[in-house]
Amino acid sequence: MVFSPSFARAGDISLYSKSGFIDLNEKVNGKQYVSEQGAVSEIGLVYKSRFTGLDVEPSLGVWGAVLQYEGSSLDMNAPTALKSTTGFYGVNVSLPVSKLYPLSPDFSMGPLASVDASYFVRTVGERWLVLSAKAGIKAKIRNFELSAGALYPFYTADTIYGWPTDDFTVHPKGMVTAFADLNYNINKQWSVGAYYKMWRWAASENVNYTYTGNNINSAIANGSSAYQPDTNILNAGISFIYHFGF
Secondary structure, three states, rough: OOOOOOOOOOOOEEEEEEEEEEEEEEEEOEEEEEEEEEEEEEEEEEEEOOOOOOOOOOOEEEEEEEEEEEEEOHHHHOOOOOEEEEEEEEEEEEEEOOOOEEOOOOOEEEEEEEEEEEEEEEEEEEEEEEEEEEEEEEEEEEEEEEEEEEEEEEEEEEEOOOOOOOEEEEEEOOOEEEEEEEEOOOOOOOEEEEEEEEEEEEEEOOEEEEOOOOOOOOOOOEEEEEEEEEEEEEEHHHHHHEEEOO
């Protein structure tokens, strides 16, 4: 999530950009199966308004990543290192709502809640739709803005494509993790910040699939079924925000 500067008026628009690092890990029986790491960037818009005394800051962004992939093949139960360059690309939509209470002339704090949607493609052969809920605290201390709390992906659909069968969808089981955002308002137009977000899922249910001995190294096919293994995605980096001040 990103923030407009604290002085923004109702109806203000801000342009944000993020640059950072993404680290995906998949594990089978506690052992690493796939690792994807690399640079990620996002650009988008935030619209800040007030509604019945609440700060509402919907945002829409597009993002992409170029990653170094290291995977394993489960053919004949003999893991073999597989290395290549892969990528992610997609869109993020966020609807955060907060209510700040002044505790001193320079300090205010209050609850924050958000519903987020992310749709992205993994070029290894997966299309993900993730709906998440966030809850936490937002605080403003002079020119600093801090938001932190818990994140829960309550609905996830992972559609596997490009296999020698029709596309099929599995549903990894979301787990509670943490998020944090810190911004510093330099002046009336610019803010800089840092962000951290972790998604985590337990393995999905099995979907019937006839294993042909050619695992595609995205979801796992083994025997007569396929599933998405335990998965973590960490995304952290820095952000820049330009406030148009309409």
